[in-house]
Amino acid sequence: MNQLIPITQLALPIPAPMSDAAWQQAQAGGSIEAMWNVYLNQIATELLCEDLAVDFPQIRVWPDADIWQFVNGSVLELNNKRLVLLPSRAIDNSELVIPQEWVDIPAWAGDYFLAVQIDPDAELLHCWGYTTHQMLKSKARYDAVDRTYHLDAYQLIADVSGLWAIQELNPTEVTQAAIAPLASVATTQAENLLQRLATVPDPRLEIPFGLWGALASDRTWRSRLVELRQGATSSPRTAANRLGDWLQNAFATGWQAVEDFLGEDAELAFALRQTATATPIVRRVKALQLPDCLLLLLVSVEVETADRLSIQVQLRADDRTATLPAGICLELLSSDDEVVRSVVARDRDNAIQLPRFRSESGTGFKIQVRSGETTVCESFLV
Amino acid sequence: MRQRKDLIEIFSAFLQFESDRPTLWAIDPRLHRSMTRAVAAEARGSEDFWAVYWLRQYDKQRDTLSPALRQAIGHLAAYLQETCFWSVNRVMPRVGSVQMKLSDCFQVAIADVPKLLQAFDASKPTGLKTYANTVFGNCLRDYLRQRKEVDFCSEWGLLQKISRKRLLDALTASNFDAAMRDRYYLAWKALTSNHSSDKSPKLRTIEAPDAQTWELIARSFDRERKDFPHVAAATPKELEKWLLDAAKKVRSYLYPTVNSLNVKKGDDTEADWESDLVGNDVSPMEALEEREATAERQSQQQQMVAVLHEAIEKLDAPARELLTLYYRDGATQQHIAQQLAIPQYAVSRKLSKVRQTLLKAILEWGQNTLHIAPTSDVINSISALLEEWLESFYARTARSGASL
Numbered sequence: 025m026n027q028l029i030p031i032t033q034l035a036l037p038i039p040a041p042m043s044d045a046a047w048q049q050a051q052a053g054g055s056i057e058a059m060w061n062v063y064l065n066q067i068a069t070e071l072l073c074e075d076l077a078v079d080f081p082q083i084r085v086w087p088d089a090d091i092w093q094f095v096n097g098s099v100l101e102l103n104n105k106r107l108v109l110l111p112s113r114a115i116d117n118s119e120l121v122i123p124q125e126w127v128d129i130p131a132w133a134g135d136y137f138l139a140v141q142i143d144p145d146a147e148l149l150h151c152w153g154y155t156t157h158q159m160l161k162s163k164a165r166y167d168a169v170d171r172t173y174h175l176d177a178y179q180l181i182a183d184v185s186g187l188w189a190i191q192e193l194n195p196t197e198v199t200q201a202a203i204a205p206l207a208s209v210a211t212t213q214a215e216n217l218l219q220r221l222a223t224v225p226d227p228r229l230e231i232p233f234g235l236w237g238a239l240a241s242d243r244t245w246r247s248r249l250v251e252l253r254q255g256a257t258s259s260p261r262t263a264a265n266r267l268g269d270w271l272q273n274a275f276a277t278g279w280q281a282v283e284d285f286l287g288e289d290a291e292l293a294f295a296l297r298q299t300a301t302a303t304p305i306v307r308r309v310k311a312l313q314l315p316d317c318l319l320l321l322l323v324s325v326e327v328e329t330a331d332r333l334s335i336q337v338q339l340r341a342d343d344r345t346a347t348l349p350a351g352i353c354l355e356l357l358s359s360d361d362e363v364v365r366s367v368v369a370r371d372r373d374n375a376i377q378l379p380r381f382r383s384e385s386g387t388g389f390k391i392q393v394r395s396g397e398t399t400v401c402e403s404f405l406v
Numbered sequence: 407m408r409q410r411k412d413l414i415e416i417f418s419a420f421l422q423f424e425s426d427r428p429t430l431w432a433i434d435p436r437l438h439r440s441m442t443r444a445v446a447a448e449a450r451g452s453e454d455f456w457a458v459y460w461l462r463q464y465d466k467q468r469d470t471l472s473p474a475l476r477q478a479i480g481h482l483a484a485y486l487q488e489t490c491f492w493s494v495n496r497v498m499p500r501v502g503s504v505q506m507k508l509s510d511c512f513q514v515a516i517a518d519v520p521k522l523l524q525a526f527d528a529s530k531p532t533g534l535k536t537y538a539n540t541v542f543g544n545c546l547r548d549y550l551r552q553r554k555e556v557d558f559c560s561e562w563g564l565l566q567k568i569s570r571k572r573l574l575d576a577l578t579a580s581n582f583d584a585a586m587r588d589r590y591y592l593a594w595k596a597l598t599s600n601h602s603s604d605k606s607p608k609l610r611t612i613e614a615p616d617a618q619t620w621e622l623i624a625r626s627f628d629r630e631r632k633d634f635p636h637v638a639a640a641t642p643k644e645l646e647k648w649l650l651d652a653a654k655k656v657r658s659y660l661y662p663t664v665n666s667l668n669v670k671k672g673d674d675t676e677a678d679w680e681s682d683l684v685g686n687d688v689s690p691m692e693a694l695e696e697r698e699a700t701a702e703r704q705s706q707q708q709q710m711v712a713v714l715h716e717a718i719e720k721l722d723a724p725a726r727e728l729l730t731l732y733y734r735d736g737a738t739q740q741h742i743a744q745q746l747a748i749p750q751y752a753v754s755r756k757l758s759k760v761r762q763t764l765l766k767a768i769l770e771w772g773q774n775t776l777h778i779a780p781t782s783d784v785i786n787s788i789s790a791l792l793e794e795w796l797e798s799f800y801a802r803t804a805r806s807g808a809s810l
Contacts (some may be wrong), residue, residue, distance in 0.1 A: 027501050027739050027750075028551035031732075031757040032789060047607050056602045063607055113609070114569035115555045121569075136782075143567075146555065152548075156782050174571075178518075178525035181628050182544055185762040188784030193769055194780045225629075322428060388622035 032183040034151040061092035069098045095123045124171040129237040135199035151178030161201040168293040177315035205245030209238040222252035264403040270306050279308040318342040331385040338377035347374045352395045359388040417441045417481045423509035483519045489535045490516045493542035515542040532787035540790040561653035563610045576659035594646045596626035717767035725760045733800035
């Protein structure tokens with residue numbers, strides 16, 4: 025595949041571990057667009073910085089990864105010039121799309137713009153052209169709907185090695201056209217705007233560019249926006265409990281040591297199904313509030329092998345003398361929400377439990393408690 | 407293939423292929439008449455003169471959609487036939503087994519002449535042929551690379567791996583009207599915003615969206631179409647149908663048809679060309695200017711050649727061997743990698759670095775001798791000059807049996 029890339033352009037293989045790590049990082053992103061931004065920009069910055077540092081040891085990466093939640097593009101700094109990387113997974117190289125943020129925000133405006141194609145299948149990074157801010161402003165077509173500049177492949181400088189040659193011969197070449205300053209935004213106005221942007225699908229298109237630019241380019245405001253948007257989309261209930269963390273003694277709020285609830289009867293609780301074991305067992309209990317009662321969910325986790333856990337789940341009334349409401353149902357669901365196991369409380373049961381089950385590393389499951397119309401669910405990730 | 411010598415033929419004839427080999431030159435009657443008329447008005451023009459002349463006409467008509475623009479493009483496309491052929495011919499052996507015929511590769515490359523002309527900077531010292539030589543090569547390589555990748559992709563993978571522009575170009579080429587294009591575009595936008603695999607970034611064989619995802623896609627589509635009043639609601643089944651159709655259109659966009667750039671019959675009438683007389687207004691001064699400019703260019707090029715000779719002398723032996731293998735022997739990067747026992751991507755990196763050294767030599771010469779600062783806007787031109795020189799220099803050493 026490399027033969028099809030002219031030697032005037034830059035082609036670098038993407039090491040599999042780098043791709044895996046970047047992909048993992050990308051899963052924490054919000055939208056699918058943000059996910060791809062994180063993946064592509066992470067690889068672009070890491071790989072290019074590593075490669076260019078050989079000839080240009082003074083090269084630096086902008087550390088702000090949260091930008092990728094909103095917009096594509098990352099920055100390498102070299103010789104006091106900003107090199108804006110614009111990665112894409114498109115294989116056609118028809119045009120270079122540059123978000124307006126990198127052109128018209130004075131604090132962000134690039135000197136050079138590098139078209140970077142990243143192919144996760146061919147595991148290849150390919151720089152197929154570049155341009156300067158000046159050239160972009162004079163030749164590019166502006167799309168007001170998306171707030172992006174567009175340059176046809178033919179309008180770019182195809183010989184990317186020329187960029188490095190110029191960094192050696194003429195690092196102070198004039199690259200930028202004039203950029204109008206953005207009006208400053210008062211703190212109260214900013215807070216109002218951020219609140220508004222917390223719930224809209226595409227914040228960068230919601231308010232006039234000048235205002236957006238001022239918010240996005242301010243580190244504090246930008247991270248506040250990321251926070252607000254994360255809060256708006258995820259609820260504590262649906263976040264999965266990571267059992268891997270449990271084995272490291274880290275627990276999400278709500279999960280407490282069994283001893284705190286049942287005192288010496290903790291041992292009694294698990295006497296219902298005893299297994300003699302030398303390996304450590306992690307046990308935690310969480311209080312579940314149902315409309316007319318408080319119940320306790322007990323989860324016991326045991327390491328069977330490096331990738332497999334043995335898990336036991338019990339539901340009991342909060343008072344050791346009390347009984348569970350009859351008909352209450354404790355269910356084990358697979359990650360596709362299919363009911364795998366189910367147990368129903370009869371009259372005068374004070375505890376019910378699911379048969380011990382095994383789960384492999386990386387799988388998810390849910391524990392559901394149903395009482396009449398009410399359902400309470402806890403997600404787990406092994 | 408016979409190299410054209412007759413001036414009128416150079417600007418009005420197109421290469422024909424038979425069984426994938428170039429056979430004869432087919433004259434386009436309108437371009438022939440136009441050129442005959444032009445030459446009658448100015449008999450002393452050289453080939454270079456007329457190239458510059460038609461470039462100037464192109465520039466004058468640049469933003470119009472007039473027959474005069476098409477006329478200029480036609481003359482220049484004819485002019486570039488040999489350049490395109492040799493460029494394609496040079497690239498093809500390098501890329502290993504290619505399932506494409508030479509004639510098809512030629513058509514793909516020559517079809518880019520209008521775009522090439524739009525980007526060509528006539529103010530720079532590099533002539534059109536030199537510039538086109540590099541562009542044709544890059545264009546063909548890029549095309550073959552895309553085709554190879556597309557062949558690996560399922561329909562859903564393909565839709566994830568194209569740009570918006572590629573989608574719209576493919577739909578336009580299929581003669582979709584604006585309404586259909588918008589519908590398909592919104593469906594694609596909804597798909598790419600909602601469909602992904604969480605297991606891996608690999609896209610070639612990504613699974614089709616499941617029922618849950620189709621619901622999300624339909625909802626996104628419904629939200630987005632509010633900005634497009636002429637787009638009606640659509641069910642997931644309809645969206646699926648459109649998207650599969652879009653993938654087909656994108657795929658076939660990469661498979662060349664016989665409709666290349668060669669003069670499109672029926673677009674312009676005889677009368678249009680007769681009336682928009684271009685070629686009757688050649689002034690003697692222009693011819694003189696051109697001769698002077700050419701002479702100056704030639705002198706500069708001679709100096710540049712000397713600079714390059716010197717720069718190559720200064721390279722170490724491995725670097726020179728690399729250049730010889732690549733330019734004189736036309737070796738593939740794979741072959742060179744085997745020869746030198748290094749990974750293939752290292753070959754392209756080394757070649758790139760060597761070439762960069764030579765590029766710097768020219769830029770430095772330009773700075774010291776011509777007082778032209780090395781800036782980004784000259785890179786395309788200088789790079790094309792360098793490429794052309796390297797190709798012809800090593801071709802000469804091949805013929806003379808010399809090695810460097």
